[in-house]
Amino acid sequence: MSRIGKRPLPVPQGVTATVNGQTVTAKGPKGEMKFVVNDEVLVTLDDGEISVQPRDDSKDARSKWGMSRSQIENILVGVKDGxxxxxxxxxxxxxxxxxxxxxxxxxxxxxxxxxxxxxxxxxxxxxxxxxxxxxxxxxxxxxxxxxxxxxxxxxxxxxxxxxxxxxxxxxxxxxxx
Missing domain, CATH: 3.90.930.12 (Ribosomal protein L6)
Structure with missing residues (x-):
């Protein structure tokens, strides 16, 4: 179980995030960035929070789960603060x-x-x-x-x-x- 992947990501104030299929887009005061999440990971946006879940219990999906969350967090911090x-x-x-x-x-x-x-x-x-x-x-x-x-x-x-x-x-x- 990924300890990092379990935590939902709150979208910071001043940043607009959208999830379109496997593409996460963040737009903020510093610029705009995109990240395409691996197909084995499911990404959802609910009430200003981005959640990341593995699609199944395979080792490959679980290994990409925490990394995907970290990449999305880096995008959100990057467009807000740099x-x-x-x-x-x-x-x-x-x-x-x-x-x-x-x-x-x-x-x-x-x-x-x-x-x-x-x-x-x-x-x-x-x-x-x-x-x-x-x-x-x-x-x-x-x-x-x-x-x-x-x-x-x-x-x-x-x-x-x-x-x-x-x-x-x-x-x-x-x-x-």
Whole structure:
């Protein structure tokens, strides 16, 4: 039994949600998103609450039940509030800057790395060592943050590189004489 799937999803104020067959559409102040639920899961909208149930008791249906509810919840939160991911840059000479809509990163390579943000993603650089990625799709925001981090992952000896805000880097001891 899915503990997550059992709970009904209340539609937040300011968001209009519609269920048309297997398609859940949410429209809010930040934008509009759709999610097509798997055929093994039944979705219903009653009195401002979205309920998700497996169609039968098969293992496949039960495994998609909780995931479908989580995806619908992410859509509702995304169109109302949006999602945000923060990255921190540490290292001498490592910095970030915006060049139009593109992100320009100086990460110790011979040339600067230029990252073009996908559609629907906003990148802000409040400080040269801080990057804020925001958008309405949680998966895309996380993917963009992971791609930027992958250019120079934090190394364990000095901790230099791009890391998530609040991420703890496990440090190693250097060579001894």
């Amino acid at each position: 999602f945000e991911r923060k990255l921190e840059i540490s290292g001498v000479g490592y910095r970030a800057a915006l060049q139009g809509k593109d992100l320009q990163l100086a990460l110790g390579f011979s040339h600067d790395v230029v990252y073009q943000a996908p559609e629907g993603i906003t990148i802000a650089v409040p400080k040269p060592t801080e990057i804020v990625i925001s958008g309405i799709d949680k998966q895309v925001v996380g993917q963009v943050a992971a791609e930027i981090r992958r250019y120079r992952e934090p190394e364990p000896y000095k901790g230099k590189g791009v890391k998530y805000a609040g991420e703890r880097i496990i440090r190693k001891e250097g060579k001894k004489k």
